[in-house]
Amino acid sequence: MRRTARMLTGTALAVAAAGLSAAPAYGGGSGSLEVFPSTAVPGGHVTVNTKACGEKGSATGDAGAVGAGTFTLAPSTHEGDAIGQFRVPPSAQPGTYEIVARCAVGGKQVSGDLAVTLSTALEGAQPRGSVKTGVGGALGSDPVQTAAGVAALAVAAAGGTWLLHRRARGDGI
Structure with missing residues (x-):
């Protein structure tokens, strides 16, 4: 039993040591690369920024x-970020791509993901519902109610015309 426990402890220590030695040479993932928008279409422009390079740090993006x-990330006044832009090529295929930036001082590397789609979420969406144009009024769009409204307007117009005609002839009301 003791021998098994020693062997398991030794294996666990070996795995932990291997994990520590596999840590990145740039000192860990204390920063990230933010990609805006995170989903783009071919031909679209993308902005990336990071705080990982320090207050006035710059980086080379890939x-x-x-x-x-490649593209350049330059220091900006916005909260100490290094900011850069690139254009998604028109020939880009749909998928998720890793965008990488390496700081000029220290060589720290950060990455972020960009999803490429062939269309935006609004393309291909079919309109639904009614449009508020003002046509229809209080009666709604029921054909029976519309016919009743038209008949009421016709009666009012005919009555008004008859009264105006009597007044013009001098018959009085």
Whole structure:
């Protein structure tokens, strides 16, 4: 029993040591690369930013996975971010791509995901419901009610015309 416990403890220590030695050389994932918008269409523009490079840090971005190549992230006044942009190539295929940035000082590397779709969420959506145009009034769109309204207007117009005609002839009311 003791021998089994020692063997399991030794195995656990070996696995933990292997995990520590596999840690990234740039010092961990204390920063991230934010991608805006996170979903884009081919031909669309994408902005990326990170705080990982420090207050006035810059970085080189790599969007080669999606086919856009490298781009520069420059320091900005917005909360110490380094910001850059690239254009998704028109030939980009749908999928999720990793966008990477490497800080100029220290070589810290951060990454974020970009999803490419062939259409936006609004394309292909069919309109539903009615449009408020003002036509129809209080009676609604029921054909029976519409016919009754038209008949009431016709009676009022005929009565008004008859009264005006009598007044013009001098018959009085």
